[in-house]
Amino acid sequence: MNSSASPFGDRPPRTRAIGRVNASLKRRYAAERRFRFLGAAAVALGLLFVGVLFTDIVGKGYTAFQQTYIQLPIYFDAEVIDPSGERDPDTLRRANYIQLARDALRAEFPEAQGRQERRELYGLLSIGAAQQLAERVQAHPDRIGTTEPVWLLADDDVDMLIKGKIDRHLPESDRRVKDQTLAWIEALEAKGAIEKHFNTLFFTNGTSREPELAGIAGAMAGSFYTLLLTLIFSFPIAVATALYLEEFAPKNRWTDLIEVNINNLAAVPSIVFGLLGLAVFINFFGVPRSTPLVGALVLTLMTLPTIIIASRAALKSVPPSIREAALGVGASSLQTQLHHVLPLALPGMLTGTIIGMAQALGETAPLLMIGMIAFIVDIPGGATDSATVLPVQIFLWADSPERGFVERTSAAIMVLLGFLIVMNLTAVMLRKKFERRW
Known part of the structure; x- marks a missing residue:
């Protein structure tokens, strides 16, 4: 038998050509299926990467739309805010409002006596708490001499702790919040005096060196x-x-x-x-x-x-x-x-x-x-x-x-x-x- 004989035998040329085309169809269809699969896999891989990126961004950023506040009974002391009693706008604007917030914290936790303890106690609140009180008094000067509960902005470390970004179960040496500060925070939590509110400051403030005050x-x-x-x-x-x-x-x-x-x-x-x-x-x-x-x-x-x-x-x-x-x-x-x-x-x-x-x-x-x-x-x-x-x-x-x-x-x-x-x-x-x- 001739080893170089055609696999299609002695068929006519047209029949042999059709046979070769039909024989290659399976190979071409397989190549097309591979190409489609690779294209779909590339699209799926790109969507996966985009999904992972978006998930990471949203997972890290959605908590910024809430901010932690601490409720304290604030006594708007006239001796601190307006000793002259003239209700002058400049005097009301320059008053030492942070002193009012610190007085409320000391009244809430009288056991904090030393200078270092009081400094840590005052650190529960953001420096923006003074501006909050100033705006309240300037809007309604008749608050002077009264006491009312006010939700004040918490410090960023307190905010991170409440949001779970700082693990409170870690040893004291491994976290930013000390045990004494953690005890004060938990006492406020037990009283319902710590809550997360919608972070309007993020959309109304300019940038700041303090994270809790920074906005866009x-x-x-x-x-x-x-x-x-x-x-x-x-x-x-x-x-x-x-x-x-x-x-x-x-x-x-x-x-x-x-x-x-x-x-x-x-x-x-x-x-x-x-x-x-x-x-x-x-x-x-x-x-x-x-x-x-x-x-x-x-x-x-x-x-x-x-x-x-x-x-x-x-x-x-x-x-x-x-x-x-x-x-x-x-x-x-x-x-x-x-x-x-x-x-x-x-x-x-x-x-x-x-x-x-x-x-x-x-x-x-x-x-x-x-x-x-x-x-x-x-x-x-x-x-x-x-x-x-x-x-x-x-x-x-x-x-x-x-x-x-x-x-x-x-x-x-x-x-x-x-x-x-x-x-x-x-x-x-x-x-x-x-x-x-x-």
């Missing part, structure tokens, strides 16, 4: 002013540039060079824009450092390529028949673009703009270069006030050794992710609502 209001205000100015600067320039390049610019070497540079700028590392802003806007033009204004100028440079590319794609999606019909009824080229093409392309432009703004919201590196890393306690009241932004605030808190800042870092990340999700969902909804299929 200043960073959110800075992000708002920065993004608002970025939108005002970038959107008109990007739309005008896209309209010119797509509809009016002659196709020559210069316009090709401009288009290539715009595409390349979209891939430039963001920190380069920060260096450019530092050298040009701050050092050359003298724009105030650490302000939303200079931050918006830098982010405008960074987001312009993204918005221009999206706007050009939206203009290309408008059918040529729209332009031809407008020109056919006597409209000029400018009227055709402004009255017919631009309104139809605007939904796609807005989608690209929102994506660009979401990218700008999450940027940190360029803003670090222009000084928006400064420790800003006050909430900015305008675009020229010193400010920081939410990503930079997260960066600062992440570098803090205090345990209380860990949960606030994760909580701020949750807020930032929430804004990004809302912005991307808005872009998707705009595209779905206004998109036209030609």
